[in-house]
């Protein structure tokens with residue numbers, strides 16, 4: 283057996299031994315005596331009786347050490363903010379970052395935030411966003427970061443579900459060359475929401491000054507300047523660290539809960555083993571703190587490991603050019619870069635020969651990791667050819683918190699098979715099953731499930747809705763977690779992810795719910811019925827397409843209606859949905875029981891072959907649909 287196969291086999295045959303050893307890399311206030319606890323079945327709990335603080339492990343332990351901690355790096359850069367959109371680069375050592383975070387935590391404590399309270403963070407890619415997450419962790423408070431690209435309606439839904447004591451925000455974000463005021467979006471969300479936080483703390487950026495509401499709103503800088511630093515609060519391993527909302531199949535997002543103990547152990551293990559990075563290495567996840575990649579690999583994992591992490595405020599192209607990524611790698615000696623394939627497609631489109639790369643020294647880079655959507659072999663081969671390093675597609679989800687399928691380069695670099703996300707990572711028993719839950723043969727496509735026990739880092743529940751957690755993930759095939767993705771495993775054990783088998787879509791690596799868009803479209807008076815499906819897109823992988831049936835007698839101009847629907851989705855969900863095309867149809871194809879045939883419509887839109895569903899009500903609709911979709915957009 284190769285080293286990877288060996289570790290994988292051990293992780294499944296002896297999870298207690300495997301993860302018990304991994305847990306020794308974490309500083310515990312009370313070391314756990316229990317590793318895997320099955321009392322909470324059908325889910326598992328890890329390190330149940332352990333106590334720790336995640337912020338201590340991410341910051342203080344690198345500054346002051348602690349019991350059994352033999353390595354400190356107080357003067358090493360912990361966080362670098364590289365922001366071409368503001369033309370600034372700033373950095374904080376571990377000591378400086380710890381001190382900032384300790385004061386911010388003191389400021390939050392002064393506003394009444396304590397262990398178990400929730401705090402919503404709605405911020406652009408500024409270093410204060412990462413500091414805010416760590417400050418919450420320091421207090422044992424539960425943060426819920428909402429991606430800055432979401433519109434007020436989406437923010438309001440999350441505020442009502444998370445019920446924060448305090449909301450942290452900023453005066454603006456900067457998208458390319460556009461300054462986007464955030465405070466009006468926050469105010470609009472708070473107007474819509476039923477829940478009222480006690481306070482909002484607003485970071486005033488030089489590009490925009492937000493109006494503050496007397497009594498409720500506080501100025502970030504003033505508040506922090508007046509605060510005293512506070513120490514870390516010890517919490518139970520299974521206490522929640524954060525809630526991160528992600529798109530499900532309905533319009534109501536799922537509040538994925540992450541605990542403190544198992545999260546720290548899993549992420550700390552993943553850095554050397556999956557990514558090949560240890561203390562002192564520079565790690566750059568070019569994502570956003572509003573997504574799980576940002577939580578795990580901009581903030582927590584690199585800091586838990588003593589790396590330098592880069593928080594990048596810009597785009598791969600246009601800020602100012604297609605050399606943006608090469609510049610960051612060169613300037614900061616990045617060892618590992620992690621981003622979405624879309625970013626590389628965008629760079630390639632602008633600079634197909636990668637001529638701009640010649641102006642930069644990227645020799646520190648050892649690997650490029652891609653996730654968020656499938657890496658098409660074309661993009662993988664291009665990236666590999668221009669960068670001259672292995673390019674690793676790897677697969678995981680908000681729910682899993684860290685990679686499930688990858689080429690674990692820190693254990694053993696196995697052959698890269700373009701089109702496949704690699705091998706199951708130690709800890710994960712990945713299976714492909716048919717509708718009855720039976721394992722399918724190698725090479726056959728089915729639903730991808732993860733067999734229990736699930737490793738540390740995996741979500742323990744959904745915030746405030748344990749029944750939805752059980753129904754969404756653990757009920758379809760008892761003993762297995764349903765991922766929502768389809769794919770196959772080949773005879774060498776490589777896993778290929780072929781896409782979602784539910785109504786979730788990935789637009790430029792951003793996970794979105796077509797159900798949420800349908801709710802907005804269906805609310806228009808002229809719309810009798812609608813379906814939003816994800817169709818293939820050269821740049822973003824997938825984009826949504828709205829199919830609309832008009833109410834009888836509706837007298838509307840199709841172009842005007844389309845423009846109104848596009849504007850509505852942009853206003854209610856956000857520009858990030860990239861909902862730009864609406865097609866009016868006479869009828870939607872359905873099964874005889876009335877279920878809309880979304881997958882068939884998607885195949886037609888993508889020009890793929892499809893089998894005529896045996897349950898279809900009226901096959902003629904498919905020809906009509908094909909004609910409408912073939913008409914110029």
Ligand code: COA
Nearest residue numbers: 430431457568569575621622624625628654790791857858
């Ligand atoms: N706040 C506000 N608006 C945002 C936003 C944010 N954080 N992120 C995106 N938007 C807006 C964009 O400005 C754009 O608005 P527009 O319609 O007015 O132009 C819209 O949402 C669509 O955004 P996007 O799809 O990102 O398009 P883009 O043209 O700005 O950039 C790419 C295209 C490919 C460069 C970009 O999508 C990209 O870098 N993708 C990689 C994504 C990624 O890292 N995903 C994380 C998972 S690992």
Ligand code: AMP
Nearest residue numbers: 653654655656676677678679680779793
């Ligand atoms: P998120 O929860 O936002 O991280 O999105 C997770 C979803 O993105 C997965 O369920 C997949 O559908 C998709 N995804 C992530 N990484 C990959 C990958 N490497 N290949 C294919 N799909 C991916």
